[in-house]
Amino acid sequence: LTAGPTHHDVAAAADWLTDHVIRTPVLRCAELDALAGGRMWLKAENLQTTGCYKFRGALRAVGRIAGESAARGVIAQSTGNHAIAVAAAAQRYGLPAILVLSADAAPTKIALIQAAGGNVHLTGETLDDRLAEVEALRRESGYAVVDAYDNTDVIAGQGSAARELVDQVARQGTRLDAIVVPVGGGGGVAGTCLAVDGQGTAVYGVEPVGCDSLRRSLAQGQRVKVPPAATLADGLRPTLIGRHPFQITRSRLAGALVVDDQAIAEAVCLTLLHAKLVVEPSGAAALAGALQLAATTPMDNIGVLLTGGNIDPALLGQLVTQYTAEPVELARPAPHRAY
Amino acid sequence: LTAGPTHHDVAAAADWLTDHVIRTPVLRCAELDALAGGRMWLKAENLQTTGCYKFRGALRAVGRIAGESAARGVIAQSTGNHAIAVAAAAQRYGLPAILVLSADAAPTKIALIQAAGGNVHLTGETLDDRLAEVEALRRESGYAVVDAYDNTDVIAGQGSAARELVDQVARQGTRLDAIVVPVGGGGGVAGTCLAVDGQGTAVYGVEPVGCDSLRRSLAQGQRVKVPPAATLADGLRPTLIGRHPFQITRSRLAGALVVDDQAIAEAVCLTLLHAKLVVEPSGAAALAGALQLAATTPMDNIGVLLTGGNIDPALLGQLVTQYTAEPVELARPAPHRAY
Numbered sequence: 001l002t003a004g005p006t007h008h009d010v011a012a013a014a015d016w017l018t019d020h021v022i023r024t025p026v027l028r029c030a031e032l033d034a035l036a037g038g039r040m041w042l043k044a045e046n047l048q049t050t051g052c053y054k055f056r057g058a059l060r061a062v063g064r065i066a067g068e069s070a071a072r073g074v075i076a077q078s079t080g081n082h083a084i085a086v087a088a089a090a091q092r093y094g095l096p097a098i099l100v101l102s103a104d105a106a107p108t109k110i111a112l113i114q115a116a117g118g119n120v121h122l123t124g125e126t127l128d129d130r131l132a133e134v135e136a137l138r139r140e141s142g143y144a145v146v147d148a149y150d151n152t153d154v155i156a157g158q159g160s161a162a163r164e165l166v167d168q169v170a171r172q173g174t175r176l177d178a179i180v181v182p183v184g185g186g187g188g189v190a191g192t193c194l195a196v197d198g199q200g201t202a203v204y205g206v207e208p209v210g211c212d213s214l215r216r217s218l219a220q221g222q223r224v225k226v227p228p229a230a231t232l233a234d235g236l237r238p239t240l241i242g243r244h245p246f247q248i249t250r251s252r253l254a255g256a257l258v259v260d261d262q263a264i265a266e267a268v269c270l271t272l273l274h275a276k277l278v279v280e281p282s283g284a285a286a287l288a289g290a291l292q293l294a295a296t297t298p299m300d301n302i303g304v305l306l307t308g309g310n311i312d313p314a315l316l317g318q319l320v321t322q323y324t325a326e327p328v329e330l331a332r333p334a335p336h337r338a339y
Numbered sequence: 340l341t342a343g344p345t346h347h348d349v350a351a352a353a354d355w356l357t358d359h360v361i362r363t364p365v366l367r368c369a370e371l372d373a374l375a376g377g378r379m380w381l382k383a384e385n386l387q388t389t390g391c392y393k394f395r396g397a398l399r400a401v402g403r404i405a406g407e408s409a410a411r412g413v414i415a416q417s418t419g420n421h422a423i424a425v426a427a428a429a430q431r432y433g434l435p436a437i438l439v440l441s442a443d444a445a446p447t448k449i450a451l452i453q454a455a456g457g458n459v460h461l462t463g464e465t466l467d468d469r470l471a472e473v474e475a476l477r478r479e480s481g482y483a484v485v486d487a488y489d490n491t492d493v494i495a496g497q498g499s500a501a502r503e504l505v506d507q508v509a510r511q512g513t514r515l516d517a518i519v520v521p522v523g524g525g526g527g528v529a530g531t532c533l534a535v536d537g538q539g540t541a542v543y544g545v546e547p548v549g550c551d552s553l554r555r556s557l558a559q560g561q562r563v564k565v566p567p568a569a570t571l572a573d574g575l576r577p578t579l580i581g582r583h584p585f586q587i588t589r590s591r592l593a594g595a596l597v598v599d600d601q602a603i604a605e606a607v608c609l610t611l612l613h614a615k616l617v618v619e620p621s622g623a624a625a626l627a628g629a630l631q632l633a634a635t636t637p638m639d640n641i642g643v644l645l646t647g648g649n650i651d652p653a654l655l656g657q658l659v660t661q662y663t664a665e666p667v668e669l670a671r672p673a674p675h676r677a678y
Contacts, residue, residue, distance in 0.1 A: 025364040027386060046615045047366060269652070276385045276617040276648035309615035313608070317660035324653045 004244045005152040005190075007197040010159035013060045014195075017160050020063075021056055022048050024161075026168040031274040031330050032287070036294035039301045041176065042271075042287075043165040046279050046309030050081070050088045050112070053307045057157030057187060058085035058146065059092070064153055065144045066093035073097060073143035077130035079184060079235050080109030081282075081308050082148040087118025098143060100133045102126075106234050108312045125228055127185075127239045149185030149242025159191025162203075165303050166196060178202040178254065179303040180293060182285040183214050185238040186245025188307065193252040201303075202254035206289030208233045208264065213241045214249065215256035232261045232315075235282030235308065255293075263288040268316075269323035271306065274330075280311040343583045344491040344498075344529075346536040352399045352492065353499035353534075359402075360395055363387055363500075365507040370613040370669050371626070375633035378640045380515065381610075381626075382504040385618050385648030389420070389427045389451070392646045396496030396526060397424035397485060398431070403492055404483045405432035412436060412482035416469035418523060418574050419448030420621075420647050421487040426457030437482060439472045441465075445573050447651045464567055466524075466578045488524030488581025498530025501542075504642050505535060517541040517593065518642040519632060521624040522553050524577040525584025527646065532591040540642075541593035545628030547572045547603065552580045553588065554595035571600045571654075574621030574647065594632075602627040607655075608662035610645065619650040 027042045045053035058076075065071050073096040076086040083099035090097035099118045101110065102125045113120050123133040138145055148154065162179055169176055179196065181189045183205040193203050205214050210229030217224045225240040241249075259267075267284035271277050279287075283306045290304045366381045384392035397415075404410050412435040415425040422438035429436035438457045440449065441464045452459050462472040477484055487493065501518055508515055518535065520528045522544040532542050544553055549568030556563045564579040580588075598606075606623035610616050618626075622645045629643045 025386070047364070051615060272617055272655075273652055276390060278611055278615040278617060313612055313659055313666070314663045316611070317656050317663055320652055320659065321656035324656055327652070 002152060004247055005155045005194060007194050009152055009156035010163055010191060010194045013153065013156035014160035014163045017056055017060060017157065020059055023164060024048050026165060027275055029275040032270060035330060036291055036302065038294055038299050040290060041165065041169050041301065041303045042275055043161060043303060043305050044277055045161055045305060045307050046277055046283055050084045051308055051310040052081040052085060053158060053161045053188065053305065054081045054085040055088060056160050057154035058082060058089040060157035061146045061151050061153035062086060062089035062093060062095065065146070066095055071095060071144065073141060074146050075100070075134055075137050075141065075143045076146040076148060077101070077134045078148055079237050080106055081235055081310060083118065084109060084112045084116060084310065086146050087113045087116035091117045098137055098141065100130050100137065102130065106312055109310055112310060149187045149238070150244045155187045155191045155244060156194070157191070158188040159195040161305060162192040162195040165305070166201065169301070169303065174301050176201045176301050176303040177299040178204055178293065179305065180204045180206060180286045180290040181305045182233070182236055182282055182307055183207045184236045184282070186214055186241040186249065188305070189214070189253070190245035190248040192305070193248050197252065203252065204255045204257055204289060204293055205249065205253055206257045206259055206285045208236050208285065209258055209260045211236055212256065212258050213239060215258060217241050217246055218250055218253065218256055232264050232281040233285050235280065236285060257289040257292055259285055259288040259292060263292070265319050265322070266328050267291070268319050270328060272320065277306065278309045278311060278316070279306045280308050283308040341491060343586055344494045344533060346533050348491055348495035349498035349502055349530060349533045352495035353502045356395055356399060356496060356499050359398055361387055362503060365504055366614055368614040371609060374669060375630055375641065377633055377638050379629060380504065380508050380640065380642045381614055382500060382642060382644050383616055384500055384644060384646050385616055385622055389423045390647055390649040391420040391424060392497060392500045392527065392644065393420045393424040394427060395499050396493035397421060397428040399496035400485045400490050400492035401425060401428035401432060401434065405434055410434060410483065412480060413485050414439070414473055414476050414480065414482045415485040415487060416473045417487055418576050419445055420574055420649060422457065423448060423451045423455060423649065425485050426452045426455035430456045437476055437480065439469050439476065441469065445651055448649055451649060488526045488577070489583045494526045494530045494583060495533070496530070497527040498534040500644060501531040501534040504644070505540065508640070508642065513640050515540050515640050515642045516638040517543055517632065518644065519543045519545060519625045519629040520644045521572070521575055521621055521646055522546045523575045523621070525553055525580040525588065527644070528553070528592070529584035529587040531644070532587050536591065542591065543594045543596055543628060543632055544588065544592055545596045545598055545624045547575050547624065548597055548599045550575050551595065551597050552578060554597060556580050556585055557589055557592065557595055571603050571620040572624050574619065575624060596628040596631055598624055598627040598631060602631070604658050604661070605667050606630070607658050609667060611659065616645065617648045617650060617655070618645045619647050622647040
């Protein structure tokens, strides 16, 4: 393991990425503000290239690899979005890419990888299975591995989303009390912690029930592997938090929140119907966590990283149809006015 | 009828609105570009306050009324979004608002009007029914009428969306060949024509099958009323184009396109799944029209006004579920790459 990334790596990644990624909008929505009892600043990274903020870290890492004369290609393992991002980044630099996913990965995401020219290898369902396959393919091909959780450029690149969010909110004259981020292998939450290091903004990580490797690791003071668990949030299923993310978050994270499928499904539909944005369950997990946080710890300004929007269309139809039968009761921003 | 609005009214409205409305993002999406065979610049007015670009015109008009000392309240008739916008604008200025809608108006939109403090009156299903009710309520209340189609401030305000779009695209070093706008009573398309007057950008209006008062009026050289027709696009049902919109478009519109429910439903789903934005059928009609246009008249850069996102959740679930069974075959932006 190399020396971990720092606040300066995030700043440098953000500067470099300015010309290469979309500066996604930060949106507010009266209905969500009313539900939270505070202002929710939504960073719409579902609108990022490849439909996910992971393009930031992948482009930063692949861009550096492509600058090396020995570069022949790249390999990555992923639950989905990191693979889409690496495939798209490799395509931009004219490098071949091999992407290793679990056999039960979301078909929508596999199709997006292939559309970006990526070569998909399916393997077993655990992180260990995928890592073993990556190592075998690396030896065979000589390609460079772009690790999803422990690569300094990847972590720094993901952190650029939070850095942008803070800047965009500051331009509205506001400082965030907290930023809430979904956690899979931990690259994004680690990058977010580094992005706001020393600025007094609390960072909260959100994991699905049963996929809480970060929460358990922080509680026990060492990395804890969890057994694979079913969750709507297919992007948050890694069974073990990365080494750098653990080191970075253990001294910086304000809290690790856990949300269930019901809360995630509601957050998908709330975002869809009120913020008018399509987010995948993993992306909506941050909103679910932020609403849980706001219910217990009132805050004036909460940043929410809506990390991605690559949802399976059939699942989206199903979630919306279910929600129509039992919508969340909204606190109304204003009373009815009598004539 | 007063003298109609001009390019200068749009410019003045846009300047004034800068501090009062959201400068919504302009987005691009590789999948939609590939389908159109050109670059599609999507103006995401579904992310505007009240979920629709009509807040622009309503705020401009109500803001002026509120500045008059005799102002007691406002009245408007609408298929939905203009009423939501007028209610929200009136709430911002502390004025009471009465909104007249057809009895078959979308329940989601009625709920949004009430949430903004508006007083809803339901009446018959034709424009004439609504206009008669507005006149009766005006006499009774003394409130000022904010006409949806023929008010200069409303037309100029709606036009500010296209003006912003042109500016945002210009900052990317690009000039639009065309802008495509959905047409109900014609306020938006008229404002768009004025916004780009003399700039060499072609404006196309899009109407649902059977609701093509603008197309028929332009063909016959006088305003033609159409019988009420069923359409997915509930916001595009006015049966008669406004007088100012007819005068403004007759010398300026490049073409009037007609789209069917199937094309509108596909456009809703394409926008949802690829651009990650929730648009209502009326908003998606512009994309459906733009795809039809691109198929017959190749263009490098087309602006598309995604006017609103206030879709009924049950309808959204239904459209997505149907689409999952029969998706549109996308032209792939890149071939698969073999390892």
